[in-house]
Amino acid sequence: MKSSERETLSIRRRRRKLTLKQKCSMLSGQSKWKSQEIAKENICSFTMSDGPHGVRQEKTDGTAFPSTCFPPEVTLASSWNPALVYRVAAAIAEEAAEKGIDVILGPGLNIKRSPLCGRNFEYFSEDPLLSGILGKAYIQGAKSRFMETCVKHFFANNQEYHRMTVDAQISKRAIREIYIRPFEIAIREADPGMVMAAYNRVNGVYATENQDYLSNLLRDQWHYHGVTVSDWSAVHQRADSVKAGLDLEMPASGGVNDEKVYQAVKHGQLPIADVNRSVERLIAFGDRCEENRKKRKELHRSGKASHRRLAREAGAEGIVLLENKHHLLPLCPEKLSAESHVLVVGPLAKSPRIQGGGSSQVNADDVCSPWEALNQTYSQIHLDYANGYAFEKQATSQAQKRLREEAVNKAEKADAVLLFLGLPDSIESESWDRKDMNLPQDQ
Template sequence: MTGPIDELLGELTLSEKVSLMGGRDLWSVQPVERLGIPSLKVTDGPNGARGTGLLGTGIPSLCIPSGTALGATWNPELVEELGGVLAAETRARGCHVLLAPTVNLHRTPLGGRNFECMSEDPYLTGRIAVGYIRGVQAGGVATTVKHFVANDSEFERTTISSEIDERTLREVSMRPFQMAVEDGGTWGVMASYNRVNGTYTAENRWMLDTVLRGEWGFDGIVISDWFGARSTAASAMAGLDLEMPGPPRWYGSRLVEAVEAGDVPESVVDAAVRRLLVLAERTRTFDEPHDREEQQLDEPAHRLLARRASTEAMVLLKNDGILPLAVDRLASLAVIGPNAATAMIMGGGSAALVAQHETSLLDALTARMGSQLEIRYEPGVVTDRTARPLGGHTTERSDGGRG
């Protein structure tokens, strides 16, 4: 870095400052080459670091247990260790910011992103998130706690207005975020798509400025969810520092015009850019080659830690003397269910990645016991949107005839 942040800020033109508040592309922020300001690069989480690949593609990555599984460990110290692994994975992708953890709550079993979230309990979620944040940021990678706030409904997720009284909002929905800021010291927060009591979160000044920065003392950046910004002046005045992805739709030239028209004071832009430069300093972005090439890690120690976390996450709901399996007393074993034959280790969407290592339950049982007993598999009930035709043993009579 060529000098203190304020000195660097003073050398930037208005256009350059505004350019730093918008994305260059899907996963990086505009650089200012003239002053040696590099591009911050971000990557999706929370159960790995995908890099610049689109949903479910990219360089193979370590896949740690999902957020719900991490919550089931009740072990913030273990999650902090996993955070260190995620920092190394993120660095290997040439990135500085991990878009994680997700600390929304399980408010309904129909939530499509529930697997990313830790639990239905604000305190447990906050404790696990604090461990996650400390581990990641100790490795020089910023966390971006998401999605602030009350983005728990699958119905009209990107536009719905979550109508919540202030006490419930603070004690339930906001509580994990408050812990992430005050106890975890997160360097980033992602504004959610939805509205809260009629106002989109990315332009909600009470939430982003009064509560987040004023009451909780947050000193990091606020980033929009992808295409989640809805306005220019209202978002800037509320405290939205970074519109993603790029090229910007609401910032960019529109924000320059808003400043020149007096709708947004330039001091607001300066404050946002200062926070972005501080983030670049915290993540050592100035100290490394710009736009580093993505690389794959495959560390045995990381795999062992992920395996240990998986075992701690397992919850046995019922056991009528069946487990552990007594192989010497069994002639055959029925394995039923579509997820037995498929390694369902993650959900889809922005959390999906190409896992380096995965083993299905059926493959594991076959490898361990296949030489000692007969293992028969049936998909059973499939919960796809469209029903599949019955076949095989499903329609077979007890005497072996066709059903």
């Protein structure tokens, strides 16, 4: 008998020892971030944590433990460098392992279908091929450190406005060529441990209840063998989602949906085979995570200092220069004299917005602001600063005018001006979209 056959038999035997109540309990989380454990039957739980550009492990008060904040996927994609994405994912996996995490909730593989989407920072690209290749690299990088990943949000979660209820009407061709193509590349070529079903509906059916995609496509056509999980609180009719092929509901439902599944089986509305199928996948995945924990003990870890250097390297590779009129850049220190006067304008120079807002927001353990870096690099010249505009707060028109006038007056005396502009969380974040492509008026 092959080892795979022995494993299948072992999983089946353990599943058969479970009562229907126990099996139903496995189909939802034990807590907000952890799957159900049944120690008596040697069924392991696994712990998940938000990604994808750093570990956001929640404390009990909802804040996050400190971690290295790597550039978000939008910046990583601008590098066009799968090898870099691989290394970043491996570093994130090391930090996740140190925190006792088994699954990073990432990478995000949704297509940037609108420039207004508040979560665009968390996705790679508007190009399906680039997104798929970089998603594959991310999964493989995490796997190199024996860490599981969860690709999300499957699929057509391309706006935050009404994301819980919106019905994405898409042709079959567009679905194949655009929306699921990144997932297909990453899943078929890198085999992530989990796939997360999105909040939205696709052509009238919720992603968490869509058998055409959760089972017929994922399982039958792509031969995916991992676990499917809901986005947090994305489940509507739990029995329908089990039938469609959604293995795990997150977070814990307090037993409410477990009981609905139990009653659906008892009343013949849900085949017990559908429950057994998901339970066996969850048992197998728990075993896989337990094996990963053992393997990680033997790994040499690169350390936080190395991760900070990598974050800086990734940020540099992701820079996009739109124009360099008159070859103004770079401002080389050796070309500037002690009499040179450089003005820095904008609160973002001192308090940089290094990531988007929402569930992926990392509590960065080390941030060097542009202002600090400029002072270190250009120590021999005269550096000056002006706010120029208000950020993340409502300022009166008179206050805004004073900030502008101060910046303009200082700029008249400067040899060069470095202007830092950008959007606050209140304009662009998970859960809401931008209203337009404009900078805030006072900028």
